[in-house]
Amino acid sequence: xxxxxxxxxxxxxxxxxxxxxxxxxxxxxxxxxxxxxxxxxxxxxxxxxxxxxxxxxxxxxxxxxxxxxxxxxxxxxxxxxxxxxxxxxxxxxxxxxxxxxxxxxxxxxxxxxxxxxxxxxxxxxxxxxxxxxxxxxxxxxxxxxxxxxxxxxxxxxxxxxxxxxxxxxxxxxxxxxxxxxxxxxxxxxxxxxxxxxxxxxxxxxxxxxxxxxxx
Numbered sequence: 097x098x099x100x101x102x103x104x105x106x107x108x109x110x111x112x113x114x115x116x117x118x119x120x121x122x123x124x125x126x127x128x129x130x131x132x133x134x135x136x137x138x139x140x141x142x143x144x145x146x147x148x149x150x151x152x153x154x155x156x157x158x159x160x161x162x163x164x165x166x167x168x169x170x171x172x173x174x175x176x177x178x179x180x181x182x183x184x185x186x187x188x189x190x191x192x193x194x195x196x197x198x199x200x201x202x203x204x205x206x207x208x209x210x211x212x213x214x215x216x217x218x219x220x221x222x223x224x225x226x227x228x229x230x231x232x233x234x235x236x237x238x239x240x241x242x243x244x245x246x247x248x249x250x251x252x253x254x255x256x257x258x259x260x261x262x263x264x265x266x267x268x269x270x271x272x273x274x275x276x277x278x279x280x281x282x283x284x285x286x287x288x289x290x291x292x293x294x295x296x297x298x299x300x301x302x303x304x305x306x307x308x309x310x311x
Contacts, residue, residue: 111145112145115145115233115234118226118229118230118233119139121226122141122200122226123137123138123139125137125139125200125201125226127222127223128199128219128222128223131222133203133218133219133222134203134213135199135201135202135203135204135215135219136158136161136201136202136203136204138161139200139201139226140156140160140161140164140165140166140197140200140201140202141166141194141195141196141197141200141230142164142166142190142194142195143190143192143193143195143196143234144191144193144194145194145234146234147192147193147194147234147236148236148237148238148308149184149189149193149194149236149237149238149239149240149305149308150193150194150195150231150234150236150238150239150240151166151167151175151193151195151196151239151240151241151242152196152239152240152246152249153166153167153195153196153197153198153242153243153246153277154197154198154199154214154215154242154243154244154245154246154277155197155198155199155200155201155202155203155214156200156201157171157202157212158202158212160202161201161202165190165195166195166196166197167195167278170279171277171278171280172278174278174280174285175242175275176189178278178294178298179298179301181295181298181302182298182302182305183302183305183306184301184305194230194234196227196230198215198220198227198245198246198249199215199219199220199223203215203219210281211281214245215245220245227249235270236270237269237270237304237307237308238270238272238301238304238305238308239270239271239272239273240272240273240274240275240301241272241274241275242274242275242276242277242278243275243277243279244257244277246274247260247274250265250267251265251272251274257276257284257293258289258290260274261274261275261276261290261293261294261296261297262292262293262294262296262297262300263297263300264300264304271304273297273300273301273304274297275297275301276290276293276294
């Protein structure tokens with residue numbers, strides 16, 4: 097029993113070391129810059145390797161880079177207002193769960209326009225190995241993809257948000273419950289019918305949270 101117990105501790109410690117090393121590699125990564133993409137490092141993530149819930153956004157914004165945490169500004173306020181309805185406290189969540197994104201660095205503003213630039217497929221491809229490592233190491237029981245770019249990691253491309261938000265799906269033992277992006281620049285979540293779908297999604301998240309919440 098002592099040997100098994102010791103080996104279990106070793107596995108936990110190894111996983112923790114791998115997670116810490118991954119965070120260092122992500123923050124040091126300059127692959128997109130070297131490929132000519134106009135991103136602004138460093139990577140922005142937050143949370144613990146033993147998280148049961150993982151959120152995946154599109155990419156950090158400039159305020160996220162400045163604060164060093166995902167969903168820091170108005171979109172974060174709205175996101176945690178939604179999650180509060182599922183019984184999830186923001187302070188607890190940020191301290192114990194895990195938050196990441198499809199691409200890890202701020203992509204910059206839209207050239208000649210308003211809002212942040214959507215990361216290109218090439219940038220997404222460069223960053224995908226990091227996301228794969230995050231998923232493997234954290235191994236969350238519940239994944240909440242936020243916004244179309246993250247949702248399309250799991251759901252078919254081309255489907256409308258109102259066909260997806262308010263549904264759930266199990267993939268390899270993990271439950272996926274998508275949410276619309278809570279950005280103030282988005283009109284989708286401001287439409288009454290869509291708010292009903294968001295409420296449906298929150299109910300699904302609440303159900304999953306009750307199932308996996310630590311005692």
